[in-house]
Amino acid sequence: MEIITSKANNAIKNAKKLHQKKYRKKSYLIEGWHLFEEAVASDADIHQIFVLEEMAERVSQYPQAVQVTPDILKDLADSPSPQGIVAVLAMPEQSLPKQLSGxxxxxxxxxxxxxxxxxxxxxxxxxxxxxxxxxxxxxxxxxxxxxxxxxxxxxxxxxxxxxxxxxxxxxxxxxxxxxxxxxxxxxxxxxxxxxxxxxxxxxxxxxxxxxxxxxxxxxxxxxxxxxxxxxxxxxxxxxxxxxxxx
Amino acid sequence: MEIITSKANNAIKNAKKLHQKKYRKKSYLIEGWHLFEEAVASDADIHQIFVLEEMAERVSQYPQAVQVTPDILKDLADSPSPQGIVAVLAMPEQSLPKQLSGxxxxxxxxxxxxxxxxxxxxxxxxxxxxxxxxxxxxxxxxxxxxxxxxxxxxxxxxxxxxxxxxxxxxxxxxxxxxxxxxxxxxxxxxxxxxxxxxxxxxxxxxxxxxxxxxxxxxxxxxxxxxxxxxxxxxxxxxxxxxxxxx
Missing domain, CATH: 3.40.1280.10 (SPOUT methyltransferase, trefoil knot domain)
Known part of the structure; x- marks a missing residue:
């Protein structure tokens, strides 16, 4: 698994931009294992996974996973305790289908x-x-x-x-x-x-x-x-x- | 109406302490006209009123009202737009009465x-x-x-x-x-x-x-x-x- 240790890394800089609404056009950030597992269970399109070293094994099967330092993870997350994982997901289509019922x-x-x-x-x-x-x-x-x-x-x-x-x-x-x-x-x-x-x-x-x-x-x-x-x-x-x- | 222009004033310093739970033993802060009017309508015990100059007239009948600068009011308030008034109220009794029904x-x-x-x-x-x-x-x-x-x-x-x-x-x-x-x-x-x-x-x-x-x-x-x-x-x-x- 790739390891990123610099905040100046492009992947980190681009992910951080997703905190701002104007950059959330096609993807968004989630944090924490609960949301990550929900994303996996619902087949969400996962672009990137940033994870701490001690938890990296839990996502080792994903080619899009990279290991980051606690400092970088804190920077990527919004909450004070992001639980060791932040991921970038694709936004699903948001327009109303032609046929509605329910x-x-x-x-x-x-x-x-x-x-x-x-x-x-x-x-x-x-x-x-x-x-x-x-x-x-x-x-x-x-x-x-x-x-x-x-x-x-x-x-x-x-x-x-x-x-x-x-x-x-x-x-x-x-x-x-x-x-x-x-x-x-x-x-x-x-x-x-x-x-x-x-x-x-x-x-x-x-x-x-x-x-x-x-x-x-x-x-x-x-x-x-x-x-x-x-x-x-x-x-x-x-x-x-x-x-x-x- | 008294005017306070210094943050070092004791009344201001004591009121500001009420942002911290450990100092909220007998009194607490409210902000905004809606809550202030509710306090008046329910006969709450109002210890102090801090108000901006342009709204001072609305509380001129209260001897406990003092006029403060926008800077001080911002300091006393928690929200970015405190609507020109902050007051210190007495905390009511919080223990359960002997007879309960309802x-x-x-x-x-x-x-x-x-x-x-x-x-x-x-x-x-x-x-x-x-x-x-x-x-x-x-x-x-x-x-x-x-x-x-x-x-x-x-x-x-x-x-x-x-x-x-x-x-x-x-x-x-x-x-x-x-x-x-x-x-x-x-x-x-x-x-x-x-x-x-x-x-x-x-x-x-x-x-x-x-x-x-x-x-x-x-x-x-x-x-x-x-x-x-x-x-x-x-x-x-x-x-x-x-x-x-x-």
């Missing part, structure tokens, strides 16, 4: 990477068929989102598209569109039928869903809150509605 | 401040009567927890006690104890009756609930997950169960 979570301009990751993980736990994210939703390949997804992006497809196009395709596929609002002038989520085809739209943390979505949705729903908090965290709200339609 | 959320050794804050906000939204946190749960007065609670700690009491004592008092009050597990060898949460008296225990992110809790609980429940994620985020799981018992 249950989808749709995120409209959700800002916080932790919220985005947590909702994708929840949709995965619920056995949803995919997640559609608007083009202004937080990047799913930043390390914070990856941490909160816990590998769910290997389990279900995630499509990044403009909201208008997503709505158009969902309508064409006759998938009922359910959008959550804070307004009590809408249906209580507990009245939603259990359904095999559904697109559940969660809006931005501050603004909620857009005018366009509220016009196009087949159902507007809310979660009645008997207490004093003005709202729920968007990922908690998504969890409550997602598990209620199963 | 619905309680119980957090056993939850580590992440964001998760702790989000769950307290959810319990508040659901109209729960209080939150009990174990002594090893993340501090609720750190600024990250305060941000995710969004003022909910002004709406419902939060008790910090050792888990054994909490369990003992809940048993004495004959409040049914429900603890969540990942094991499917337990009751599906949808079979829980709606109940006016309940203590719902959420465990640590990695370990789940302790042996002690699983022995003492009246019901062990889980959330069936038809998908591929191994688990749900603890705050999402709490939201699903909390809203199912209302």
């Amino acid at each position: 249950r989808f979570l749709v995120l409209e301009d959700v800002q916080d990477p932790g919220n985005v990751g947590t909702m994708i993980r929840t949709a995965d736990a619920a056995g949803f068929d995919g997640v559609i994210i608007s083009d202004r939703t937080a990047d799913i390949y930043n390390l914070k989102t990856l941490r909160s997804m816990q590998g769910s992006h290997f389990h279900l497809p995630i499509y990044r598209v403009a909201m208008e196009n997503a709505l158009k395709q969902l309508k064409e596929a006759a998938i009922p569109i359910v959008a959550t609002t804070l307004s009590e002038q809408s249906v209580d989520y507990r009245q939603l039928p259990k359904c095999k085809n559904l697109a559940l739209i969660m809006g931005n943390e501050g603004q909620g869903i857009s005018q366009l979505v509220s016009e196009q949705a087949d159902y507007l729903v809310h979660i009645a809150m008997p207490g004093r908090a003005e709202s729920l965290n968007v990922a908690v709200a998504a969890g409550i509605v997602i598990f209620s339609v199963l | 619905r309680f959320l119980v957090l056993e050794d939850v580590q992440d401040p964001g998760n702790v804050g989000t769950m307290i906000r959810t319990a508040d939204a659901a109209g729960f009567d209080g939150v009990i946190i174990s002594d090893r749960t993340a501090d609720i007065y750190n600024l990250k927890t305060l941000r995710s609670m969004q003022g909910s700690h002004f709406h419902l009491p939060i008790y910090r006690v050792a888990m054994e004592n909490a369990l003992k008092q809940l048993k004495e009050a004959a409040i049914p104890i429900v603890a969540t597990t990942l094991s499917e060898q337990s009751v599906d949460y949808r079979q829980l009756p709606k109940c006016k008296n309940l203590a719902l225990i959420m465990g640590n992110e990695g370990q789940g609930i302790s042996q002690l809790v699983s022995e003492q609980a009246d019901y062990l429940v889980h959330i069936a997950m038809p998908g591929r994620a191994e688990s749900l985020n603890v705050a999402v799981a709490a939201g699903i169960v909390i809203f199912s018992v209302l």
Whole structure:
């Protein structure tokens, strides 16, 4: 296995660039054994593996593995304890297929990477068929989102598209569109039928869903809150509605 | 209104110390107008108010308000945009009252401040009567927890006690104890009756609930997950169960 000891090495410099969104066009970084094993199990396209000497044997079967110093690994990783491995993976195709059916979570301009990751993980736990994210939703390949997804992006497809196009395709596929609002002038989520085809739209943390979505949705729903908090965290709200339609 | 322009001022130095847990014995910091207004609305004991010149008029009726420079305010605040106000509040009493009744959320050794804050906000939204946190749960007065609670700690009491004592008092009050597990060898949460008296225990992110809790609980429940994620985020799981018992 090749050994890299200099931070000035090109492979290291190029991998480090992937911390910045502008360089994440075709590949992205993951860190830690859990995510690496999930990547292997789901046949992800692994471009490169950077590993510490004491763990190098675990990936010796991969020609794309190189051994690095603890210093370099720390530099490549985002978390204080990257657990000895960082890998560069190919980004899968993110455009929506022509034929849609099943249950989808749709995120409209959700800002916080932790919220985005947590909702994708929840949709995965619920056995949803995919997640559609608007083009202004937080990047799913930043390390914070990856941490909160816990590998769910290997389990279900995630499509990044403009909201208008997503709505158009969902309508064409006759998938009922359910959008959550804070307004009590809408249906209580507990009245939603259990359904095999559904697109559940969660809006931005501050603004909620857009005018366009509220016009196009087949159902507007809310979660009645008997207490004093003005709202729920968007990922908690998504969890409550997602598990209620199963 | 007094004006402070030096970071070496004692009031500033003492307030800044409150960023560190070891100094938060009797008071804590909040930042931003939303939290400040919630504090006022709930009659919190406000020790000190630090405000920028252009907003000083909004708090001119408070003798404990002092005007500070943008530089000092930035230093006192944790977030990059503290919205012009930071205040020092008295910490309320945190021990459990002798008589308990109603619905309680119980957090056993939850580590992440964001998760702790989000769950307290959810319990508040659901109209729960209080939150009990174990002594090893993340501090609720750190600024990250305060941000995710969004003022909910002004709406419902939060008790910090050792888990054994909490369990003992809940048993004495004959409040049914429900603890969540990942094991499917337990009751599906949808079979829980709606109940006016309940203590719902959420465990640590990695370990789940302790042996002690699983022995003492009246019901062990889980959330069936038809998908591929191994688990749900603890705050999402709490939201699903909390809203199912209302």
